[in-house]
Amino acid sequence: MAVLTIRDALNEALREEILRDENVFVMGEEVAEYDGAYKVTRGLWKEFGDKRVVDTPITELGFAAVGVGAAMAGLRPVIEFMTWNFSILAADQIINHAAKMLYMSGGQFNVPIVFRGPNGSAYQVSSQHSQALEAFYANFPGLKVVMPSTAADAKGLLKASIRDNNPVVFLEQERMYGMKGEVPEGDDFIIPLGVADVKREGTDCTIVARSMTVPLALQAAEKIQAEYDVSVEVIDPRTIKPLDLDTIISSVKKTNRLVIAEESHYFASVGAEISHSVMEHAFDYLDAPVKRLSCAETPMPYAKNLETLALPDVDKIVAAVKEVCYL
Amino acid sequence: MPKAATVTKKTSTATKASANGNGKVTKGLDLVDVELAKKEFQARKTSQLAAIKKTDKGLLREMLYQMVLGRKFEEKCAEVYRMGKIGGFCHLYIGQEAIGVGTMMAIDKKDMVITSYRDHVQAMIKGISPESVMAELYGKEGGCVKGKGGSMHMFSKELEFYGGHGIVGGQIGVGTGMAYAAKYKGTDQVTLCFFGEAAVNQGIFHESLNMAQLWKLPCIYICENNQYGMGTSQKRAMSSRSIAKKAEAFEMANEFVDGMDVMAVRAATLRAIERARKDGSPTLLEIRAYRYMGHSMSDPGNYRTRDEILKYQERDPIVLFKESLKEAKVFGDKDFEKIEQEAIEATDAAVKFAEESPYPAESELFTDVLVA
Numbered sequence: 076m077a078v079l080t081i082r083d084a085l086n087e088a089l090r091e092e093i094l095r096d097e098n099v100f101v102m103g104e105e106v107a108e109y110d111g112a113y114k115v116t117r118g119l120w121k122e123f124g125d126k127r128v129v130d131t132p133i134t135e136l137g138f139a140a141v142g143v144g145a146a147m148a149g150l151r152p153v154i155e156f157m158t159w160n161f162s163i164l165a166a167d168q169i170i171n172h173a174a175k176m177l178y179m180s181g182g183q184f185n186v187p188i189v190f191r192g193p194n195g196s197a198y199q200v201s202s203q204h205s206q207a208l209e210a211f212y213a214n215f216p217g218l219k220v221v222m223p224s225t226a227a228d229a230k231g232l233l234k235a236s237i238r239d240n241n242p243v244v245f246l247e248q249e250r251m252y253g254m255k256g257e258v259p260e261g262d263d264f265i266i267p268l269g270v271a272d273v274k275r276e277g278t279d280c281t282i283v284a285r286s287m288t289v290p291l292a293l294q295a296a297e298k299i300q301a302e303y304d305v306s307v308e309v310i311d312p313r314t315i316k317p318l319d320l321d322t323i324i325s326s327v328k329k330t331n332r333l334v335i336a337e338e339s340h341y342f343a344s345v346g347a348e349i350s351h352s353v354m355e356h357a358f359d360y361l362d363a364p365v366k367r368l369s370c371a372e373t374p375m376p377y378a379k380n381l382e383t384l385a386l387p388d389v390d391k392i393v394a395a396v397k398e399v400c401y402l
Numbered sequence: 403m404p405k406a407a408t409v410t411k412k413t414s415t416a417t418k419a420s421a422n423g424n425g426k427v428t429k430g431l432d433l434v435d436v437e438l439a440k441k442e443f444q445a446r447k448t449s450q451l452a453a454i455k456k457t458d459k460g461l462l463r464e465m466l467y468q469m470v471l472g473r474k475f476e477e478k479c480a481e482v483y484r485m486g487k488i489g490g491f492c493h494l495y496i497g498q499e500a501i502g503v504g505t506m507m508a509i510d511k512k513d514m515v516i517t518s519y520r521d522h523v524q525a526m527i528k529g530i531s532p533e534s535v536m537a538e539l540y541g542k543e544g545g546c547v548k549g550k551g552g553s554m555h556m557f558s559k560e561l562e563f564y565g566g567h568g569i570v571g572g573q574i575g576v577g578t579g580m581a582y583a584a585k586y587k588g589t590d591q592v593t594l595c596f597f598g599e600a601a602v603n604q605g606i607f608h609e610s611l612n613m614a615q616l617w618k619l620p621c622i623y624i625c626e627n628n629q630y631g632m633g634t635s636q637k638r639a640m641s642s643r644s645i646a647k648k649a650e651a652f653e654m655a656n657e658f659v660d661g662m663d664v665m666a667v668r669a670a671t672l673r674a675i676e677r678a679r680k681d682g683s684p685t686l687l688e689i690r691a692y693r694y695m696g697h698s699m700s701d702p703g704n705y706r707t708r709d710e711i712l713k714y715q716e717r718d719p720i721v722l723f724k725e726s727l728k729e730a731k732v733f734g735d736k737d738f739e740k741i742e743q744e745a746i747e748a749t750d751a752a753v754k755f756a757e758e759s760p761y762p763a764e765s766e767l768f769t770d771v772l773v774a
Contacts, residue, residue, distance in 0.1 A: 100586070126586065132616070137575055137609030144579020147564060148514065150586060167606075171569050172576060180557035180565060181547030182770035216771050240773045 076259055082252040084226040085115045085191075088233035089153065091262050093119065093127050096151060099237060102129040102138055103155030103192075112157045113193060113252055139165035139190065143172045146188040146242075153237060156192035159208050159246060165190075173242035174217030189236045194222070194246035195287055195338040196375060199382055205375035207339035209285075212244045213316045213348075219243045219268055220315040224289035226256035228313055231266030239268060248287045248338075271319035273326070277308035280332040280396050283323055283349055285311055288336040288368075288387055295392035305400055315345055323349060324356045331362040332399040336387045341369035363399040368392060443717050446663050450726035453665035462732055463741070465507055465664060469499040469720050471745040472523035475532055476695075478749045479522065479539060483699045487756075488539045492553045495523040497694040500719035501626050502527050504667025505594055505689075508675060514562045514584070516577040517596035519554035520626075521566025524596065528563040530556060536752035537759045544759030548766060562591075570631075571597060571604030574623065578610040581621035585682055592678040593621045594671075599688075600631025602645050611686065615652040620678035622671065623649075623686045626661070628693040633705040649686035661691030662719045665726075691719070 079087065092099045105112045107120035107130040120128040131138040135156065142152040156162045162169065173186045195207040213220045219241055223229040229247070236243040258264070274289060275296050284292035289311045296307035308326050312319055327333050333353055335346035350365040371385035396402075454462060476494040483492050495502065498520075506515060506527040517524045525535050530546050538545030539553055547557050557565040564580060567573035577595030584591040601607055602625060614621050625645050629636050642648070649656035655677055659670045667689055674685035692714040696703045727733045 132609075132612060134609040134613065136606055137578070137613055140572070140575020140606060140610065141579035141582050141613060144516075144564075144576035144581075145583040145586065146579070147576065148580045148583035150583050167569055167572055168575060172567070172572055176565075177773055178770045179547060179551040179555040180559070180770075181545070181550050182773070183547070183557050183559040184564070185773040219772070 076257040078255050079226045079230075079258045080253050080255050081223070081226045081229045081247070082113065082115055084230035084256075084258050085233055085247065086117055086119070087258070088230045088237070089116065090119060090122070092234055092237045093123055095262065098149065099151045099153065100127045100129060101153045101155065102131055102142060104131055104133055104157050106130060106155050111155070113249060115247075115252070116155070135161050135164040136168060139168035140172070142188050142190075143168050143176070143186055146173075146186045147176065147184045151187045151237060153189045153191060156190065158204055158249070159192055159194040160204050160206050162190065162192070162208065169212070169218070169242070169244070170215050174215045177241070178217060185240050186242045187240045189233070189243045189245050191233070191245035192247060193249040193252070195248050196370070196382070196386060197249040199377055199379055201377040202374035207337070207370065209246055209315050210339050210344045213345060217242065218316065220246065221268060221313065222246045222286045222315055223313060224251070224274075224284075224286050224311050226254070227258045228266060228272070228311075230258050231264050232268065232313060235265045235268050238265070243268075246286065250287055251290075254290070266313070268314045269317040269319055270314070271310055271312045271322035273308065273322070274311050275307065275309040277306035277330065279306045279330055280334065280400055281308045281310060281323070281326040281330045282334045282336060282392065282396065283310050283312065283346070284336045285313070285315070285345075287338050288392075291387060291389050292336055292392055294389045295396065298389065298393055299396050303397070303400075303402055305396065305402070307396060318349070320352050320356070324353065327353050327357045328360045331360050333361070333365045334368065334392065334395045334399055335365065336368045336392050336395070338370055338386065341367065341372055344369055363401065366395045366399050368395055440716060443722060446660065446717070446722060447726050447729065450663060450665045450722065451730050453669060454726055454730045454732060457665070459732060461507070462727060463737075465503050466723060466727065466733070467741050467744065468503045468507065468527050469664065469723065470741055471526065471532070471748055472499040472502065473720060474742070474745040474749045475526065475535075475752065476522065478753060480695065480699065482753065488553065489541060490552050491519065492539070492699040493520040493697065494693070494695045494699070495520055497714065497719070498626055498628060498661065498691045499523065500664035500667055500723070501624070501661045501689045501691055504664040505622075505624055505671045505687075508668050508671040509592060509594060512562065512589070513591050514564055514580045514593045515596070516564040516573045516580060516593065517566055518570070518573060518598060518601070519566050519568045520598070521554065521556050525556035525558070525563060525566070528558065529561045530558050530563060532748050532752035533755035536756040540756040540759065541761065542756055542759035543762045544755060549762040550766070550770065571601035571606040573597065574601060574604075574610045575606045577623075578614050578619060578621055581614065581619040581684070582617070585617070585619055590679050591620070592675055594624055595621055596624045596626055598631065599625055599627040599629065599636055599645055600634070600639060602648065603631075603639060611649065611652045611654055611684070614684040615654045618682045619684055620682045621684045622674045622678060623684065625686065625688045627688055627690040629690070630693065630697065630706070632697040633701065635705070644688070646686060646688035654684055654686055656686040656688070659687055659689045661689040662717045662722060664719055664723050
């Protein structure tokens, strides 16, 4: 297996899918000549040219709409948002158009499109560039929502998303683009949407984490194992919608304790949804109330110390596990 | 000089020529008094006569039939809406028939169409049966989208009808994407993308026209200027009067067309189609008409006077077209009666079908959310 950064794993997925299907093209701001704001599309324009890798004006609503119309007419666009924060300008096309088209056309027009880009916090980019939007998009029927946390998942899930016949919101993380991992070889390496992955097996407490909080949870698990001899299981749903509840419920039935760590805000979050489902399906198995760690309920501050304070980190996750284990 | 600038210059001339057929730009259609309206009606008829003589008789009959069907169908919609048969919003097309017919009967079957929520008549012109449009309005299983869309969301993939859309202006961007796909795949399909004049104030209009001209997309943007965005007149909502001229900011070809004159609409559309098929370039058509009814069935219309509506009815597109056809000796009163009768029968059959069609099965609630 090759060791790749998440950035390069995504790049490979795009390259392979462009080669595989003539209807796949990548469109967005700075994706072509500039090689991508975060270099996810590096080299693709040079290799495939203007038709398959398309620079757009700064016109998020406009190019999201072009993607939706092109997908209705038979293409498979991959639309890059330089950050998901900018997708809010295009939310009308994602939510009112892409998500509804199949239903309101009585099953006639599906929209095979991927909207992708970095989601969540980065490095002191402040209030308008640090939001995690998964709960927002996951709230609307008609959209799939995907969040990889490793290089292999990034590649396998992006390829599955491009081949999916529905609109997919694919949420990457800027801080994670440089993280390395083993990626299986071969053009047909696909990870099906809707299947969670147990990133670390354990018996005493479950942590459900996604995207940036997965590596944090894994570090926290090691620390707790070493310091308290508590065995933590880490589950990454990978796909927020559809959500693989079975894997989460089975784990909670085994460990009887649950911590949810997420980068998005606390109120009405995906964690709140998972917590509710666990209450519904595994109430009698819980030995402690479910603990949720989220971003502080404030816009993201700029100052480094305040930004750190706002976000989940290893120590906060360790403290949460201790709390549910009554340590 | 850049090529695009030349195109704009040329179309400015075309604008003048197309405005009333004698090189004089029509001024302020919304300012005419009844006498002037009558005079304009005469002038329009003269120009229609010439166009009619050059057009196939079968096509002329179909054009008139579709206009009359559109009128009768929408009148019936108003009637059954008041009886509580149709729920939700219901936006009628009465007064604007020449736009739908003049544009859509100039394209080929393979060409794509997308429009706003005022979509019943466009859907029928594209070939969706009056039965399945009416059944959709009734929220029945036999509707063209199985009762799941209603008045604002008629679709037919088979007939290249990409829907009625409910967010003002949203479909302008989607239509741009459809044209993008045609260019990408190398088909010679054109896209007709309809929207009202109030949608022009949305950002998506400007974002779309910029990309369409930048990338040379075969999209014909058709602004159906019925002069009111819901209850707010264009004068109260737009800093400039001409919508066609907004295209010049993008160096895009454009024309202003009298939307009461179906032959003028057709001629302008044919010019735009040629531009789209020949070098893939887009056009903005501002086609000015007037909606006789309220914005939707729930609109009492307090923002305008009865006189204003009557003034426009003096220039009614169907009456005008009939008189021209008669004067050109193509059709006579008996033909008109027959056409009207056919339209009434089609509308009645549509109502019967809708009445008899069952409501969707409860299991339909959860179908078509996602596709396999």
